[in-house]
Amino acid sequence: MWRLPQLTRSHVESMTQLVVLVASVVSALVWILRHRFSSARRRDAQGKPIPPGPIGLPLIGSFPFLTKYPELSLDTWSQKFGPLYSVQLGNQLFMIISDPQIAKDLMVTNGSIFSSRKEMFLKSKTIFAGRGITATPYNDTWRQHRRIAAGWLMSKAVESYTHVLDYEATVLVQDLYHDGQAGCAPINPQPYAGRCSLNNMLRIVFGTRTDSIRHPLVAKALRLSREFMNCTGPMSNLTDFVPLLQRIPNPMVTRGKQLHKDLVETYGGMILDIQDRLKAGEDVSDCLVKTMIETNEEEGLDHLDMAILCSAFMIGGVETTASIMQWFSALIPAYPEVQAKAHAELDRVVGRGRLPTVEDEKNLPYIHAIIKEVERCHNPFWLGTPHTNVQDFTYRGWFIPKDTVLVLNTFTMHHDATRHADPYTFNPDRYLHDNTLSSESANLANPYERDHWMFGAGRRICPGMWVAEREVWLAISRMLWAFEMVEIPGEPIDLREYDGLSGRSPVPFRIRLAPRDEQVKVVLGL
Numbered sequence: 001m002w003r004l005p006q007l008t009r010s011h012v013e014s015m016t017q018l019v020v021l022v023a024s025v026v027s028a029l030v031w032i033l034r035h036r037f038s039s040a041r042r043r044d045a046q047g048k049p050i051p052p053g054p055i056g057l058p059l060i061g062s063f064p065f066l067t068k069y070p071e072l073s074l075d076t077w078s079q080k081f082g083p084l085y086s087v088q089l090g091n092q093l094f095m096i097i098s099d100p101q102i103a104k105d106l107m108v109t110n111g112s113i114f115s116s117r118k119e120m121f122l123k124s125k126t127i128f129a130g131r132g133i134t135a136t137p138y139n140d141t142w143r144q145h146r147r148i149a150a151g152w153l154m155s156k157a158v159e160s161y162t163h164v165l166d167y168e169a170t171v172l173v174q175d176l177y178h179d180g181q182a183g184c185a186p187i188n189p190q191p192y193a194g195r196c197s198l199n200n201m202l203r204i205v206f207g208t209r210t211d212s213i214r215h216p217l218v219a220k221a222l223r224l225s226r227e228f229m230n231c232t233g234p235m236s237n238l239t240d241f242v243p244l245l246q247r248i249p250n251p252m253v254t255r256g257k258q259l260h261k262d263l264v265e266t267y268g269g270m271i272l273d274i275q276d277r278l279k280a281g282e283d284v285s286d287c288l289v290k291t292m293i294e295t296n297e298e299e300g301l302d303h304l305d306m307a308i309l310c311s312a313f314m315i316g317g318v319e320t321t322a323s324i325m326q327w328f329s330a331l332i333p334a335y336p337e338v339q340a341k342a343h344a345e346l347d348r349v350v351g352r353g354r355l356p357t358v359e360d361e362k363n364l365p366y367i368h369a370i371i372k373e374v375e376r377c378h379n380p381f382w383l384g385t386p387h388t389n390v391q392d393f394t395y396r397g398w399f400i401p402k403d404t405v406l407v408l409n410t411f412t413m414h415h416d417a418t419r420h421a422d423p424y425t426f427n428p429d430r431y432l433h434d435n436t437l438s439s440e441s442a443n444l445a446n447p448y449e450r451d452h453w454m455f456g457a458g459r460r461i462c463p464g465m466w467v468a469e470r471e472v473w474l475a476i477s478r479m480l481w482a483f484e485m486v487e488i489p490g491e492p493i494d495l496r497e498y499d500g501l502s503g504r505s506p507v508p509f510r511i512r513l514a515p516r517d518e519q520v521k522v523v524l525g526l
């Protein structure tokens with residue numbers, strides 16, 4: 001009997017391609033007509049044009065050049081078109097900012113205009129269902145969520161739970177010592193860094209933690225944040241810019257819907273547990289969820305609001321800090337002279353009888369410089385989270401129409417030879433005289449003196465930067481204090497390729513973490 005053939009993944013992909021092809025032809029006509037007869041949105045009332053940029057293909061624009069390592073294409077175009085240029089992707093106009101002064105002029109000085117977010121189909125509408133702080137437009141809902149988030153993330157709040165960050169950093173080093181068999185067995189530090197970041201966020205958001213990298217929540221939470229990054233690259237999803245694709249079944253829409261469901265089930269489920277425990281009169285540690293439940297009536301947050309706000313913390317606060325610890329671990333074995341200088345500084349300032357603490361940071365400028373240099377060389381979000389403008393704006397003679405998506409091209413800014421000499425070399429010395437925290441450096445009057453742009457800019461700047469800096473400091477200074485980090489012979493570490501689409505971390509690698517002396521075991525209490 002003849003049966004309908006089973007639809008395989010390749011069938012679905014071919015059908016999608018066919019639909020895209022048909023849609024391309026139709027849209028090409030629309031595109032030609034629109035650009036032929038309607039240039040109104042491309043010029044302001046005085047006739048000032050939008051900045052130039054690459055000429056893309058009909059329908060999809062410059063999309064094919066941005067599918068892998070988009071920051072490299074943005075960098076190449078910035079050399080050709082200058083520090084502010086346009087890129088068209090489907091129906092969306094982007095502008096790419098590659099200069100600190102332009103970033104400041106638009107995102108800081110004109111922050112009331114340039115602090116909104118475009119409601120992208122996948123990220124904002126499908127995965128976050130119009131909620132959450134990260135993707136919401138610049139409105140009262142965002143202000144409310146930002147205020148609630150700040151209550152747990154500003155520097156004063158971070159002081160109140162620094163003991164948690166301190167504890168998790170020690171656990172990280174203990175686990176690396178133990179599972180790396182005191183330097184006898186090769187170890188991949190990546191999942192350990194992931195669990196350290198995860199535990200910090202779990203404690204802040206839910207007042208809980210995992211007790212081992214084998215705990216099921218570790219794999220689940222890390223998978224959810226990685227899937228989020230891979231579904232929401234700012235310039236990587238055709239579905240966001242070709243409205244037709246949003247109406248037909250396609251793998252990205254399916255993944256987005258599934259991710260929304262998984263986030264609400266996982267983090268919404270954890271909220272319901274806390275609600276039940278509070279109702280039963282149990283003692284629940286102070287955490288974001290407890291605050292939200294207790295202030296629910298005055299704040300008017302529903303369950304979905306809370307689940308998505310928690311998801312934003314669990315996504316924004318885990319993959320990011322873990323990625324910095326991972327890049328550090330991948331880089332340092334290749335630079336024994338950097339490591340030797342770091343060890344000498346630690347031994348001189350901290351000694352061998354205790355672990356470094358947050359109070360030591362100001363006295364350890366070289367370790368501080370190593371961290372800034374890792375962040376300059378390996379920003380986990382080269383494209384950041386784009387802003388959008390709520391009204392037309394003309395700047396330096398270029399028209400920026402309302403609803404343009406503005407991307408901070410941090411790759412180009414971090415590799416600008418006039419600011420960072422010999423920019424492709426890993427050289428912590430360049431930050432030796434910069435004793436600012438990145439959260440302080442972001443407020444410097446001269447934007448060319450800012451250390452790096454990893455945390456974004458303006459009113460949407462990362463509110464998690466205080467906690468991020470502190471946890472990264474504790475983890476990295478303690479790993480350096482405890483271990484000689486060495487490459488495994490015959491297993492070179494790839495520092496060029498990345499894992500992940502938007503949030504980037506090194507491809508899996510192994511190193512040897514040799515305890516520096518007998519004191520390590522004693523101080524770690526093992």
Ligand code: HEM
Binds near residue numbers: 462
């Ligand atoms: C290395 C660590 C981190 C990096 C590189 C990073 C980077 C960023 C960037 C680039 C933005 C967008 C800024 C802009 O729009 O200009 C952002 C926003 C955000 N980050 Fe972070 N982040 C980090 C850690 C954290 C942590 C630990 C949290 C804690 C929950 C966090 C929570 C958020 C939130 C909620 C937003 C959205 C802010 C808004 O739209 O108003 N981030 N982050």
